[in-house]
Amino acid sequence: MTKQKVVLAYSGGLDTSVILKWLQEEYHYEVIAMTANVGQGEAELAGVAEKALRTGASRVFVEDIREDLVKNYIFPMLKSGAVYEGKYLLGTAIARPAIGKRLVEIAEQVGAAAIAHGCTGKGNDQVRFELAVKALNPELKVVAPWREWAIASRSDAIAYARKFDIPVPVTAEKPYSIDSNIWHISYEGGILEDPEREPDPEMFRLTCAPEAAPDQPELVRIDWEKGTPVAVNGAALGPVALVEKLNRIAGRHGVGRTDMVENRLVGMKSRGIYETPGGTLLAFAHRELEQLTLDRETYHFKEAVALKYAELVYYGLWFCPLREAIDAFVAQTQETVTGSVTLKLYKGNIIVAGRRSPETLYHQGMATFEADALFEQKDAQGFINLFGLPLKIKGLLARAREGEAGRREVLRR
Ligand code: ARG
Numbered sequence: 001m002t003k004q005k006v007v008l009a010y011s012g013g014l015d016t017s018v019i020l021k022w023l024q025e026e027y028h029y030e031v032i033a034m035t036a037n038v039g040q041g042e043a044e045l046a047g048v049a050e051k052a053l054r055t056g057a058s059r060v061f062v063e064d065i066r067e068d069l070v071k072n073y074i075f076p077m078l079k080s081g082a083v084y085e086g087k088y089l090l091g092t093a094i095a096r097p098a099i100g101k102r103l104v105e106i107a108e109q110v111g112a113a114a115i116a117h118g119c120t121g122k123g124n125d126q127v128r129f130e131l132a133v134k135a136l137n138p139e140l141k142v143v144a145p146w147r148e149w150a151i152a153s154r155s156d157a158i159a160y161a162r163k164f165d166i167p168v169p170v171t172a173e174k175p176y177s178i179d180s181n182i183w184h185i186s187y188e189g190g191i192l193e194d195p196e197r198e199p200d201p202e203m204f205r206l207t208c209a210p211e212a213a214p215d216q217p218e219l220v221r222i223d224w225e226k227g228t229p230v231a232v233n234g235a236a237l238g239p240v241a242l243v244e245k246l247n248r249i250a251g252r253h254g255v256g257r258t259d260m261v262e263n264r265l266v267g268m269k270s271r272g273i274y275e276t277p278g279g280t281l282l283a284f285a286h287r288e289l290e291q292l293t294l295d296r297e298t299y300h301f302k303e304a305v306a307l308k309y310a311e312l313v314y315y316g317l318w319f320c321p322l323r324e325a326i327d328a329f330v331a332q333t334q335e336t337v338t339g340s341v342t343l344k345l346y347k348g349n350i351i352v353a354g355r356r357s358p359e360t361l362y363h364q365g366m367a368t369f370e371a372d373a374l375f376e377q378k379d380a381q382g383f384i385n386l387f388g389l390p391l392k393i394k395g396l397l398a399r400a401r402e403g404e405a406g407r408r409e410v411l412r413r
Helices: 014-027 048-055 066-080 091-110 125-136 154-163 239-251 277-293 296-314 321-336 379-387 389-412
Strands: 005-009 030-037 059-064 114-116 141-143 177-180 185-188 218-225 228-232 257-263 269-275 339-346 349-356
Touching: 005 014, 005 091, 014 030, 014 048, 014 154, 030 048, 030 091, 048 059, 059 091, 066 091, 066 228, 066 239, 066 277, 066 296, 066 321, 091 114, 091 125, 091 185, 091 296, 125 141, 218 239, 218 277, 228 239, 228 277, 239 277, 277 296, 277 339, 277 349, 296 321, 379 389
Parallel strands: 005 030, 005 114, 030 059, 114 141
Antiparallel strands: 177 185, 185 269, 218 228, 218 339, 257 269, 339 349
16 A cells, blocks of 8 residues: 655754654655745755655655745735734744645645644644645645654654654754744744743844944835835835845844734733844835825724734634735725835834825825915814714703702702
C-alpha cells in the first residue's frame, strides 16, 4: 500500500523538524514540506530545503508568497483600517490565511490527504490555519502534533531530535517566541509573559529604540491611489519593495513598536510585543488621507466596520463571506482616497507634516472664520433649533413634572 501524503508547514526550526519525523513514525505519512517565504528574511530561510530533505521529507516547496501576501491580504486590510484592540496591526494574523491557501494548493497538487502544522493548542494560529483549510478544501484532514503528542518541553524535543539524528540548533533558544514576516515581528511567551517586565532592548530587530534614534527628524512622503500606497518620496514602488522601504525608514527612527495585553480568540489574555514599522506609517498616513477625502458619514461608518474587520482577521475568518462583503464596501469608499501624505518621524513619533489630494473635500473657504458666500451664518440658528428640539422637549417636560411634584408636596403638608 502506498503511503498517504501530508503537507507540513515547515519553518526549519527544531519543532517543525521534530514534527516532520513524528508524522513519519506515528502516522506513517509521506511528508512533503512547505516553507512560505513571507519576508522573514534570508537568515531564517537559509538551508531550509536541504534540512527538510535531510530530516526525511520526500519533497520540499519553498514558496515566495510575499507579493500575494502584501497585495491581496495586507493592503485590503490596510484600506479597511483594521487594528485589533486599538494597537495590534495584525501582522501574524494576516499571514496565516495566505500561508494556509498555499498549503492547500500544494496538498492538491501532490494529492495529499492531510495538512500538518506546528502551532500549539493554546494559540490563535492553529485556528487561523485550520479555518483556511476548512474554507478552501474541507476534505483535507489536519494533524496538529502539539495537541496530541507527549513532547512537552524543549528538552523532550531535543531528546526526540537526537534519537532520530535531526540537527539541533547550536544557538541557545530565545527566551520568547518570535514570528516574523514582511509586515511585522511579534514576540511573546517566555520571559515576556510578565506584563510588568519591559522587554530587553536587544530583543528588537526592525526598530531602534526611540531614545537612540537620530536627533534630526526625517520627512517621508507616501503617495496613494484609491487607498493603495504606490510611491515613497516620489519613487514608484511595488507592494513588497514599498513595505520594505518604509520598514527601513520608520525603523531607524524607532517608529512602530507596540507592547500590549490582548484578548486571544481561545479565551485567555496574552502579552505581545510587536514591531510594525512600515505598517505603522501606512496606517497613520492612510487615516490622514481619508480624513481629507471621505465624507463624514462614510468615515464614521468605516470606523465601525474597521473594528469588525480586525476581529475577522484576528479570529482567522479571512475566507468568510462577511470579509468579502466588507472588502467590496471598503473598495467603494477608496475611490477617492488618492493623494499624498507627508510624515515627520522623530524619536519614535509620527507627526503629520502635510496632506494633499485632488479629491479633497476640505474647503478652505468654508472652514475660514472670514465672511464667505456659501455659508449663511444665520441659517445656523434654525438648524440648532431643530437639531436641539428633542433635548428641549425633554427639558420642558422634566420641568413640568418637577413643578407638579412640587405642588403635590405643598398639598401634603
Ligand atoms: N498574538 C499574536 C496573534 O495572535 C501573535 C502570534 C504570534 N504567533 C507565534 N506563533 N509566535 O496574532
